[in-house]
Amino acid sequence: MIFTVGGIKGGTGKTTISTNLAIWLSRQGADVLLVDADEQESASDFTAWRDETYQGQLGYTLVQLTGGAVRRQIEQLRPKYDHIVIDTGGRDTASQRAALFVSDVYLLPFAPRSYEIWTLSKVLALLGEVQPGRATPLQIYSFLNKADTRGVDNTEATEVLRENVELNYVDFPVVTRKAFATAASKGLSVFEAAPHDDKAIAELESLFRHVTHLAK
Ligand SMILES: Nc1ncnc2c1ncn2[C@@H]1O[C@H](COP(=O)(O)OP(=O)(O)OP(=O)(O)O)[C@@H](O)[C@H]1O
Ligand SMILES: [Mg+2]
Structure with a gap:
């Protein structure tokens, strides 16, 4: 399965989700390729x-790829791995389109702030370009990352995502938790970092189980 973690906005958690997903898959025994398709090179x-x-x-x-090479190289690398996870930048739409x-599967983290949610019109435009050129439709799952524990921002963001049915909102929010940044500073997933943040692990695992179960 090839997963792209994307969106047209910086800082929503693309690298956090893609690195944790790559490690989560590899901990289940899969042979995983992580593709850094962001010129900021955060996954690297x-x-x-x-x-x-x-x-x-x-x-x-890990490999770094940009632009059209993302498509060409991944087509060649696909048979060699069980799963490929692609981390994209929030700006470089050429790499993300490729x-x-x-x-x-297209995983779309959104932080529940209204100005971020408005960038979804750009995501929809990108999908409008990509979907017609594909043999089978891209499977899309959008979700909240950096969600509040509770609050009106979450509710509003959820409503906007649900209204855009093509973004297939999945109700597995990942709350803002310090454990993500602490683990990342050592190159660790939250599944590995000590002390364990059980809530961060449970939320991420629920999200990953759900999307990998749904994805065909
Ligand atoms: N659920 C979370 N809880 C707390 N902090 C988080 C969470 N998700 C991401 N972060 C933090 O937010 C910051 C941005 O996350 P990340 O780098 O994953 O976003 P990004 O979408 O990849 O950004 P960019 O667009 O710059 O590539 C990082 O400091 C990261 O540790
Ligand atoms: Mg990033």
Whole structure:
């Protein structure tokens, strides 16, 4: 399965979700390729810190790809891996568009602030370009990341996402939790970092189980 974690907005948690997903899949015994398709190279930085922490035992393979190479290279790499996870930048739509042509699943984290939710018209425009060029429709799952524990922002964002049925909102919010940043600074997923944040783990696991179960 090829997953692209994307969206047209910085800081929504694309790298956090993609690195944690790659590690979650590899911990289940899968052979995983993590593709850094963002020129900011955050997934590569994460992997460098991981390399220091784990002395080479990354659990996945990392490659950096941009632009049209994302599509060409991934088509070649697809048979070699059980799963490929592509981390995209919030701005470079050329790489993201290329990623979406070869992906099975598009994961869209949204932070529940209204100005971020408005960027979804740009996501819809991107999907309008990509979907007609595909043999089978891209499977899309949108969800809240950096959600509040409770509050009106979550509710409003959820309503907007639900209204856009093509974005297939899944009700598995990931709340803002310090554990994500703390783990990432060592190149770790929240599944590995000590002390365990049980809530962060439970939320992410529910989300990942749900989307990998639904994805065909
Ligand atoms: N659920 C969360 N709880 C707390 N902090 C989070 C959460 N998700 C992401 N963050 C933090 O928010 C910041 C941005 O996250 P991240 O780098 O994953 O976003 P991004 O969408 O990849 O950003 P960019 O668009 O710059 O690539 C990071 O400091 C990260 O640790
Ligand atoms: Mg990023």
